[in-house]
Amino acid sequence: MTTTGQIKELRERTGAGILDCKRALEEAEGNTMGAVEILKQRGLATAEKKATREVRQGLVEAYIHTKGRIGALVEVNCETDFVAQTDELKELAHNLAMQVAATAPLYLGSNDLPEGTDPSQACLLNQLFIKDPGKTVQDVITETIAKLGENIKVKRFARFELAKD
Numbered sequence: 001m002t003t004t005g006q007i008k009e010l011r012e013r014t015g016a017g018i019l020d021c022k023r024a025l026e027e028a029e030g031n032t033m034g035a036v037e038i039l040k041q042r043g044l045a046t047a048e049k050k051a052t053r054e055v056r057q058g059l060v061e062a063y064i065h066t067k068g069r070i071g072a073l074v075e076v077n078c079e080t081d082f083v084a085q086t087d088e089l090k091e092l093a094h095n096l097a098m099q100v101a102a103t104a105p106l107y108l109g110s111n112d113l114p115e116g117t118d119p120s121q122a123c124l125l126n127q128l129f130i131k132d133p134g135k136t137v138q139d140v141i142t143e144t145i146a147k148l149g150e151n152i153k154v155k156r157f158a159r160f161e162l163a164k165d
Contacts (some may be wrong), residue, residue, distance in 0.1 A: 002026055010035055016043075016146070043146030053151040057084045063097035069162045072100035075155040083150045092144045092152070095129075099137060100157045102130050108154060124157060 002025040010021040010032060016039050024042075028034030058077035065071070076093040078084050099105075105124040107113050112123070119126040125138040132140070145152050 002030060006030065006032065010039075039146075040143075043143055050145055050149075050151040053079055055079055055151050055153050055155075057081045058155070059084050059089065059093055061090070061093035061097045063094065063101050065098070065101045070101050071160045072097045072157065074100055074157045076152065077155050078148070078152050079150040083148050086148065088144060088148055089152070092141070095131060095140070096124075096137065096154060096157070099127065099130055100124065100159050103127055104159055104161075105157070108156070124154065 002022055006025055007018060007021045010016070010025060011018060013032075013036065016024070020039060020042070021035070024035035024038040025032070027038055055077035057080055058075060060073060060075050063072045063074075074093055074097040076089065076096060078089060083089055103121075103124075105127060106122045107117075107119075107124070109123050109125045110119045113119055121127065125136070125141070127137050129135045129137050129140050135143075141152055141154070
């Protein structure tokens, strides 16, 4: 039997809907870690279904770090203006700008990469997420797609750093 406390904990942990959490817990026979995996798999399926949808809305987020010596801009696109204004998308964009400032990726994804370059460092989407090194940046984007129900893509980014004397 699934308890309300288990559902609440899983919802806080994953951001999934109440019914999705309840079903995942029931399917995992009350095992929270199993339910998290089930929700991840469902999130991946949701993200794959939405991957071909056009993204024409979104936002540009700026992040300035280290007393104004390093800055980053990130353009994150989604399907609707409504989702572009949500706290979840704003938080994602902010975290991605912070990631770019901290890790200085050279490329967006593996498709942009010259041969022989390590994608785990050079590509933003392949990097370990600085706020949760158990996930890649693409994993975080996929989770946000599952939460918001819209396709989300990073269109471009730029990083600026004052020259060292």
